[in-house]
Amino acid sequence: MLKFLVRRVLGLVFVIIGVTFITYAMGYLAPGQDPIKALLGQHYTAIAYHNLQVQYGLDKPWEIQYLNFLWNLLHGNFGLSYRFPGQSVNDIILPSIGVSVELGLSAFLLAILIGIPAGVAAALKRGKWIDTTLMGSMLFLYSIPAFVFIPFYQVLMDILVAHNLPYLPVSGWEGSISYKIAPVVILALTNTGYFARITRTVMLEVMGQDFVRTARSKGVAERSVIYIHAFRNAMLPLLSVIGPSLAYLVSGAFVVEDLFNIPGVGYQGINAVFNRDWPVLQATVVILATAVVVMNLITDILYSIVDPRIRVS
């Protein structure tokens, strides 16, 4: 177990260093106006320029800049914004992490609560109309991207407003829970479809195995066969798919955050692109990539606890 852990953590460190290097290199190679000049604008003087350059650490050669970048990262410091003078990237990005986690986690739970039971139901009624209908609609949810659902949702809300019917807000996040319903549901749709399809496949595979037949033939009640024998064994392969999805939900919410004006990490990242605020974009990328890698590691560890055979291979 220890050996397995050490190997996985080393791999993680490699990946994170790789990610920071790519991100750093992109910011360094970014074409366009010198960020310090852009920051100074009309107040440009040679002395002010030099002072700021030193303050931002941009007077040093690139390898030193990168090491500084890493060193600051280790201390949880993402540097200074190129767009907003005097503001640190932390001020901009840290509040958004909570928002993204809340959005992603809620969508994740919703997708699990709907997707997995739907998949189990479809597997149990295999070939029946319930199965066909469920899986057809799940493929629909899985295939259609969020940014197609959002305009339709907005139009629906406009219609409700026009007819004096109860409606949900189409933009914003802070405030009452009514703001959160639509973004969470729409973000969850794709994964609901995905979880349902995977659950069905895995369940069918498990249900066809010998130990299920044994359980049935020795007279175990069908309910126990399904929930104790089959489902518990189906959990394992499900875990390996569902774990990483959480990170993807937290980080893949660019579109939902953008179209609903939710100040999450993705939203800040997109804004940073238009502000040419590379340090903020770099912070976004490093935070999200780290989240993914760490989630994958946690999944692997959980998996190896549940199924010790994994550690060997």
Add this chain to the structure above:
Amino acid sequence: MDIEKKSESMLEHEILSSPLEMDPDILAAEQNPSTPLRDSLRRFAQDKRALISLAIVLLMILTSIILPPIYQQIGPVLTLRHGFLHAKPSQYHTPWFINNESVDTGPSSLYWLGTNYLGQDMLARILAGIQVSMIVAVLVVGLLDVGLGVLFGVLAGYFGGVIDTVLARFTDLIFAFPGLLFAVLITGIFGQKAIEIAGNNGMLILVSFTLGLTVWPQMARYVRGQTMQLKEQQFIEAARTTGSTSLQIIIRHILPNIASLVVVAATLDISGAVINEGVLSLLGLGVQPPGSSLGLMINESITNIAQYPYETLLPAAVLAVLVLCFSFIGDGMRDAFDPRTKD
């Protein structure tokens, strides 16, 4: 003994000439000996959902190619800008022509699907958008996903060693960038430059390149796994003992055997490529105005969705149909080529 023998042979004869033999299916099968490929194609041909989807996609692509030149011939000469500009349909039925005297109109005989907030032709923009989606799909999936994925997957699976290690590390790295993050990073930073160099074509190439870069490792992983399995099989060993070189074995034995896997995975990746191009354009990181893309059309019109819902819903619906059809085709292909995965 003799009788027994005779009866046996008679029995045999009877079985051979039994009505079963005349069954048209079997006759057809004898004329066309069943091969795995034929079986798969037959299974695919029985999948109605996939076939209808394929027909819709082909129809959309053909329309996007054939209709614009025809559409640009139909319509009167417009007198615009207080008589200073005489515009022919070959001008105003293009995706980029701005007719500010005819803004946000619904469908009419002049503009078949109406105009957007700038007075650009919706039909022309949608058709151009479909073309953009297809170009990206071909570049991303056809070139990078299949090209790089198969090349590195086969090399890593067949030879192992350094290539395998490098591939594994690179794959880990790319997978750490969730979803579109890598594409957002690259297009966000280098988009402006790409537009300066080659206009919207430059942007399309950059978008395709970055999207391709994020999908091919997955393909390489599939191919690698399959190649490693094949390599252990006896017919490969037989080929090696008869003196085939590695290159010959890869070309003659490995590639044909992984072809169906690659085709299925690539078809499934097309929806992803189409969606991702849409997302990037929607976020303002893809195709830029006056170019057209389905995602960009949503981006341009969504702020006015309350007044003109049609202008957003139309491109969104076209994109949804396109994506859904590719999903159904991919699903059908997977069931047809790899029946084991079909429950």
